[in-house]
Amino acid sequence: MPDLTPRPAEPMPSRRRRRIGPILVLIAVVGFGGWVLSNLRTAVDYYCNVDEVGVRDGCDADRRLRLQGTVAEGSVVASTTRTEFDIEFEGVSVAVRYAGEPGGIFNECIPVVVHGVFDSDTEVFLGDRVEVKHSDEYVSVNDERLTAAEESACSPSA
Amino acid sequence: MTTPTTSRSTGTRATRVIGIAAIVMSAWLSLFGLVLSPADVAQGDAVRIMYVHVPSVWLAYLAFIVTAICSVWVLVARGRVPGVDRVAGASAEIGVVFMAVTLVSGMLWGRITWGVYWQWDARLTTTALLFITYIGYLAVRGLEGSPEQRARRSAVVGVVAVAEIPLVHWSVRLWRSLHQEATVLDTDLDVDIDGLMLFTLFVGVIAFTLWFVWFVLHRARVMALAALVEERSLDEALAERAAEVPAGGQN
Numbered sequence: 001m002p003d004l005t006p007r008p009a010e011p012m013p014s015r016r017r018r019r020i021g022p023i024l025v026l027i028a029v030v031g032f033g034g035w036v037l038s039n040l041r042t043a044v045d046y047y048c049n050v051d052e053v054g055v056r057d058g059c060d061a062d063r064r065l066r067l068q069g070t071v072a073e074g075s076v077v078a079s080t081t082r083t084e085f086d087i088e089f090e091g092v093s094v095a096v097r098y099a100g101e102p103g104g105i106f107n108e109c110i111p112v113v114v115h116g117v118f119d120s121d122t123e124v125f126l127g128d129r130v131e132v133k134h135s136d137e138y139v140s141v142n143d144e145r146l147t148a149a150e151e152s153a154c155s156p157s158a
Numbered sequence: 159m160t161t162p163t164t165s166r167s168t169g170t171r172a173t174r175v176i177g178i179a180a181i182v183m184s185a186w187l188s189l190f191g192l193v194l195s196p197a198d199v200a201q202g203d204a205v206r207i208m209y210v211h212v213p214s215v216w217l218a219y220l221a222f223i224v225t226a227i228c229s230v231w232v233l234v235a236r237g238r239v240p241g242v243d244r245v246a247g248a249s250a251e252i253g254v255v256f257m258a259v260t261l262v263s264g265m266l267w268g269r270i271t272w273g274v275y276w277q278w279d280a281r282l283t284t285t286a287l288l289f290i291t292y293i294g295y296l297a298v299r300g301l302e303g304s305p306e307q308r309a310r311r312s313a314v315v316g317v318v319a320v321a322e323i324p325l326v327h328w329s330v331r332l333w334r335s336l337h338q339e340a341t342v343l344d345t346d347l348d349v350d351i352d353g354l355m356l357f358t359l360f361v362g363v364i365a366f367t368l369w370f371v372w373f374v375l376h377r378a379r380v381m382a383l384a385a386l387v388e389e390r391s392l393d394e395a396l397a398e399r400a401a402e403v404p405a406g407g408q409n
Contacts, residue, residue: 044280044332044333045280045333045334046277046279046280046333046334046335046336047334047336068334102273103269103273103274104269104270104271104272104273104274105200105201105202105204105270105271106273107200110200113336129274130273131272131273131274131277131336132271132272132273133272133336133338134200134201134271134272134338135200135338136338136339136340136341136350137341137350137351138198138201138205138208138341138350138351138352138355139198139199139200139350139352140196140197140198140199140352140354140355141196141197141198141199141202142196143196143199143352
C-alpha cells in the first residue's frame with residue numbers, strides 16, 4: 001500500500017527567485033543571438049567583392065558566386081544576345097559575360113551584383129543574373145553638383 | 159442593469175481634425191512627390207517611390223514601438239488595462255498594414271532599380287520576418303481566454319517582437335545586402351540627399367503619421383465597441399436565461 005502520510009509542502013520559491021529564471025533565459029537567448037549573428041557573417045553576406053575571389057572564406061573561384069563590383073567606364077559591349085563588361089573593386093577587375101540585357105538602372109560606373117560562375121579556361125565570369133546595387137545618395141538631375149557626382153561615380157565606395 | 163449609451167460614430171472633433179490634416183498633407187505629398195521634387199540622377203523618376211516606401215517603414219516601426227510600450231504597461235498592470243491593450247492591438251494592426259505597403263512598394267522599387275522584385279538578402283529577409291512576426295502577434299491576440307489572459311499573452315509577444323526592429327535596421331550594416339544603407343537615419347550623420355527630396359520625405363512622414371494616429375484612434379474605439387457588444391450580448395443572454403427559469407424553480 002502506498003504511503004499516504006501527509007508530507008510537508010515544498011516551500012514556494014520567493015518572488016525574486018521566480019523572476020531570476022526568465023531573466024537568465026533572456027540573457028541566454030540574447031547571448032546566443034549575438035553569437036549566431038557574429039558567426040553568420042560570411043553565410044549571410046549577400047555577395048563577395050571582386051577583390052575577395054579566392055581570398056575570403058566562401059568566395060572560392062570554383063563555386064557559384066554573387067560578385068559585387070562597379071561597372072568599369074567604357075567597358076560595356078552589348079550585342080543582341082549578350083552583354084560584356086568589366087567590374088572592378090579596390091583595383092581588382094573581372095571580365096563578365098552576361099547572356100542577355102541587364103535590367104534595372106544598369107549603367108557604367110554603377111555597382112552591380114552578378115550571379116554566376118567563373119569559366120575555368122578563360123577566367124571570364126559567366127553571369128546569369130545582374131542586379132544593380134544603387135547607393136544611398138540621392139542627387140537631383142538639376143543639381144549643380146551633377147558634374148562632380150558623375151565624375152566621382154566610378155569611385156567604388158561599397 | 160444599466161445600458162451604456164454609445165455614440166454611433168467612432169469619430170470625435172479631434173479625429174475629424176486629424177483626418178482633415180491627413181488628407182491635406184497627403185495632397186501636399188502628392189504634389190511634392192509627383193510634381194515638384196526632382197528626379198534622381200541615377201534612378202530617374204523611380205526615386206519617387208521613396209516618398210511612400212520610407213515613411214511607411216518608419217511608421218511601421220513606430221506602430222510596433224507603440225505596441226511594445228503598451229504591452230509593457232499591460233504586463234505591469236497584469237492585463238487589467240483594456241484600453242491600453244486595445245491601443246496595442248490597434249497599433250500592431252496598422253503597423254502590419256504599413257509594413258505590407260513597405261514590402262510592396264520596395265518590391266516595385268527594386269524591380270525598377272535592381273532589376274528584381276525580391277532577393278533573400280539580409281534586409282529583405284529580416285523585414286519579411288518582422289512582418290510575419292506581427293501577423294503572429296495578431297493571431298495570438300485572437301486566441302481563446304479571458305480578456306486579461308489574452309492581453310497578457312499578446313503583451314509578452316509584443317515586447318519580444320519589437321527587438322527585431324534594430325536587427326532589421328542594422329542588417330545592412332551587419333551584413334552585405336543588395337539594399338542600400340540608411341540615408342536619413344545614417345549614424346555617421348552623412349545625409350546625402352537633395353534638399354527638396356528630403357523635404358518631400360518629411361511631408362510624407364507627417365502625412366503617414368497623421369493617418370497612423372487617425373487609424374489607431376478609430377480602430378481602438380471600434381475594438382471597444384466590439385467588446386461592449388460582446389459584453390452586452392452576454393448580459394442579454396444571461397437575462398433571457400434567467401427569465402426562462404420559473405421563480406424559485408430549477409431548470
